[in-house]
Amino acid sequence: MRLIVTGGAGYIGSVVTAALLADGHEVTVLDDLSTGHADAVPDGATLADVSLHDSGPVLAEVRPDAVLHFAAKSLVGASQQHPEDYWHTNVVGSLALFEAMRAADCRRIVFSSTAATYGEPDAVPIREEAPTRPTNTYGASKLAIDHMLTSYAVAHGFAAVSLRYFHVAGAAHGLGERHGTETHLIPIALQVAAGQRESLTVFGQDYPTPDGTCIRDYVHVGDLADAHLLALPAPAAGEHRIYNLGNGTGFSVQEVVDAAREVTGHPIPVQVGPRRAGDPAQLVASSDRIRADLGWAPRHTDLVGIVRDAWETMRAQP
Numbered sequence: 001m002r003l004i005v006t007g008g009a010g011y012i013g014s015v016v017t018a019a020l021l022a023d024g025h026e027v028t029v030l031d032d033l034s035t036g037h038a039d040a041v042p043d044g045a046t047l048a049d050v051s052l053h054d055s056g057p058v059l060a061e062v063r064p065d066a067v068l069h070f071a072a073k074s075l076v077g078a079s080q081q082h083p084e085d086y087w088h089t090n091v092v093g094s095l096a097l098f099e100a101m102r103a104a105d106c107r108r109i110v111f112s113s114t115a116a117t118y119g120e121p122d123a124v125p126i127r128e129e130a131p132t133r134p135t136n137t138y139g140a141s142k143l144a145i146d147h148m149l150t151s152y153a154v155a156h157g158f159a160a161v162s163l164r165y166f167h168v169a170g171a172a173h174g175l176g177e178r179h180g181t182e183t184h185l186i187p188i189a190l191q192v193a194a195g196q197r198e199s200l201t202v203f204g205q206d207y208p209t210p211d212g213t214c215i216r217d218y219v220h221v222g223d224l225a226d227a228h229l230l231a232l233p234a235p236a237a238g239e240h241r242i243y244n245l246g247n248g249t250g251f252s253v254q255e256v257v258d259a260a261r262e263v264t265g266h267p268i269p270v271q272v273g274p275r276r277a278g279d280p281a282q283l284v285a286s287s288d289r290i291r292a293d294l295g296w297a298p299r300h301t302d303l304v305g306i307v308r309d310a311w312e313t314m315r316a317q318p
């Protein structure tokens, strides 16, 4: 297929672009490089350096068969301080993209949604039927886009899939996480091991979990890429499907730190700090629906293996 990947210069978008190229697709990456890196765009893809708001001419020229939409602002803390950026880029930008798709007669889309659309869960593992009560603007903006896609499917015949990622980690195709402002646990632990930080602060050790630290579901970015390839042809016109993507096992912050120590051989000094606002005790996905419908199954469920892939790729980067 001829494809547009928005956000293809970012972490997940670049890995999925590499997987799409390996599968024989033709890819144009649409990315304004506000947080992405031009050198992360895999060889073989064309880069259009424009924002979502200005995506119309690119879609008119490429006439894609489908769009994979990753481009977004994605930091929970920043979304609370500057909500306007999140509504503008994520919601207004996505609206511009969907209108550009209609104008180019392209109606197939796979969208990067998030576990943050659910907020504090009543029960884990979280299923797609769970109530959506986001606790921050980031999650609210992604939920708004999910709602936009439902209405575009009904009114305009879009064939859409929202993939609700839990905690994406690891590396694939030589591409890993490289954020200007790093807030995520695994990269921070690895930065300590690489000597780029003194220590790691564990945000709260008084949660109702076995070791008192938060439990999260870490899904390998290569498994996530598999899910996009399966999702792309799946929906019919007029259909908007929603799938959770996690590996179904929760690991605590302490277990992640232990895995990073094992992989790197570094002691990774830790301090215990207060809880981070808005952090639920446990976020674990039920991915039963995508397993049943599309036959997806994660191949990298071992935490040490996920952290090792991230570490090796980080070490190989300039």
Ligand code: UDP
Pocket: 076, 167, 183, 184, 185, 186, 188, 200, 201, 202, 203, 204, 214, 215, 216, 253, 276, 279
């Ligand atoms: N976390 C932590 N110290 C850090 C960064 C994260 O203890 O320096 C914890 C955080 O409180 C949460 C888990 O690690 O329980 C995963 O957080 P991360 O920021 O990686 O992912 P998010 O939950 O924001 O998607």
